[in-house]
Amino acid sequence: MEQCGLMTATPSPSTSAAPRPAPQPRSAFRHFSSIPTRWLDNDAYGHINNVVYYSYFDTVVNRYLIEAGVLDVARSPVIGLVVETHCNYFASLAFPQTVDAGLRVAHLGASSVRYEIGLYGAGEALTAACGHFVHVYVDRETRRPAALPSALIHTLQGLL
DSSP states (O other): OOOTTOSSOOOOTTOOOOOOOOOOBGGGOSEEEEEEOOGGGBOTTSSBOHHHHHHHHHHHHHHHHHHTTOOOTTTOSEEEEEEEEEEEEOSOOOTTOEEEEEEEEEEEOSSEEEEEEEEEETTOSBOSEEEEEEEEEEETTTOOBOOOOHHHHHHHHTTO
């Protein structure tokens, strides 16, 4: 599977640079969730501030897990902690747009998951931003790595 944002652009034969990030189509993602933007999401330049994109990433992943019944924020004995994030930006988003967040799982490990997220302006065919974050799942009390619960694995396999 290609990494989020590294789909099609390749270096020219005369360079040895890594592929350039490229926006992705909606077909690259398995699940979608709509997120309304807020007035406070915009920055002084009139578009969504870069840090807010990470909030959208968190929202789509955790909403999916809660709605699937595999995350109880207050009581789940195993919880996911974000240990890595990344985002490539291709087009501006701004209030009052609705953002469509696409979600897929790129890697499902013994105690970690790499989620990839594509953010689209409503009705747009290509990502305005694309990125990932990695959850390492830990025991809620000890904060030591823990095996992914079987219900979580089953749920996430549908996003691979």
